[in-house]
Amino acid sequence: MNPKIQRVLFSIALLVWAAVLIYFYASGRIVKYLAPDFRPLVMAGGLGLGVVGLFNLLTATQEASCGHDHGPDDAHDHESMDVHPLAAFLILLLPLGLGVSWTKDAFSLGSLTRKGLMDTPADASSLIMGALPPLTKELIEKQHPKNADGYHTFGLMELFFSAGDPEMRELVGGMQVETEGRVIQDPDAVVPNQRRLYRLFITCCAADSRAIPIIVRFKGEVPQVEDNTWMKLAGTMRYPDEGEGNVPVLEVDTAAEAPPPAEESFMRSNF
Numbered sequence: 001m002n003p004k005i006q007r008v009l010f011s012i013a014l015l016v017w018a019a020v021l022i023y024f025y026a027s028g029r030i031v032k033y034l035a036p037d038f039r040p041l042v043m044a045g046g047l048g049l050g051v052v053g054l055f056n057l058l059t060a061t062q063e064a065s066c067g068h069d070h071g072p073d074d075a076h077d078h079e080s081m082d083v084h085p086l087a088a089f090l091i092l093l094l095p096l097g098l099g100v101s102w103t104k105d106a107f108s109l110g111s112l113t114r115k116g117l118m119d120t121p122a123d124a125s126s127l128i129m130g131a132l133p134p135l136t137k138e139l140i141e142k143q144h145p146k147n148a149d150g151y152h153t154f155g156l157m158e159l160f161f162s163a164g165d166p167e168m169r170e171l172v173g174g175m176q177v178e179t180e181g182r183v184i185q186d187p188d189a190v191v192p193n194q195r196r197l198y199r200l201f202i203t204c205c206a207a208d209s210r211a212i213p214i215i216v217r218f219k220g221e222v223p224q225v226e227d228n229t230w231m232k233l234a235g236t237m238r239y240p241d242e243g244e245g246n247v248p249v250l251e252v253d254t255a256a257e258a259p260p261p262a263e264e265s266f267m268r269s270n271f
Contacts, residue, residue: 006085007060013092014053020100021046032105033206106228107200107211109184117198117211118188137171144177149254151178151234156199157212159237163248169239177250178234179214180258184227186215190242193218197233197250214248223255232258 024030025043034042083091107115144152154172156179162168181197189195198213216233225231235252 004061007056009085009089011053011057011060013089014049014056016093017096018046018048018050018053020096021049029105035202035204038204107209109187109227112184112198112211113187115200115209115211117184117196117213135167135171140171140175147178147234149178149234151176153177154179156181156197156214157201159248159250160212160214163239163246169246172237173239175237176234177237178232179250180230180232181214182228183216183223183225183231183233191217193222195222197231214250216250216252218252218255223257225257230258230260232256 021042024033025039025046030039030042109117141152144154146152152175154177159172159177159179162172179197181199184196184198186194186196194215194217196213197216198211200209201212202209216235219235223231232255233250233252234254235250238249238251239246240249241247
């Protein structure tokens with residue numbers, strides 16, 4: 001392939017990558033993939049690629065010295081590749097284009113299962129925080145004030161981890177609580193009205209995210225909503241031992257759809 005055309009192709013590839021990074025940042029889709037501290041790096045990287053790509057494109061037709069002398073029989077060049085340039089161009093852009101167009105910016109049930117949707121608090125013991133000061137029911141109620149309907153507001157992750165602490169189970173068990181998260185089908189449901197309510201724990205990016213779930217059992221009819229719908233649920237908290245240790249179960253009294261948060265992160269509300 002003509003070296004000048006080859007340079008133009010690779011310059012276009014850089015510009016496309018730059019455009020995708022800037023698009024994800026500007027459109028807000030980046031919040032589904034990265035924690036806040038890492039997002040400016042995406043914008044900076046996109047702008048940097050754009051500058052390099054534009055410079056290479058504008059100078060693609062210019063002749064330049066390779067920086068050293070060639071002998072009379074030395075006809076080598078510095079732009080030949082083991083892969084055909086057009087094939088390399090497609091390798092750079094085709095997966096990127098398919099990924100951008102096909103992704104739903106969300107995890108499937110299978111992906112969530114691999115990320116811990118079916119785990120119990122015992123399975124996630126490595127994530128549980130260190131020893132806490134002695135707790136009392138009065139202190140918990142003070143830290144989690146009642147809403148207008150008389151339910152104590154809890155973060156879903158706090159309810160999940162409380163199942164691994166006998167003291168917390170004793171104090172929170174039987175309490176009227178309200179929490180929110182994404183509702184999804186439960187492949188291991190023991191009763192028809194059982195679902196999983198989960199949130200994602202994200203350290204830096206979607207690749208290291210972990211689903212933190214609790215079991216929810218509706219006393220009445222199960223709301224007819226799509227999987228991964230954000231809902232606010234209120235009911236009674238229980239910690240039955242169902243063969244895998246004590247598991248957090250919310251017996252739901254009321255359920256309502258909730259607006260999705262700006263980002264999928266434990267930083268949205270109290271842990």
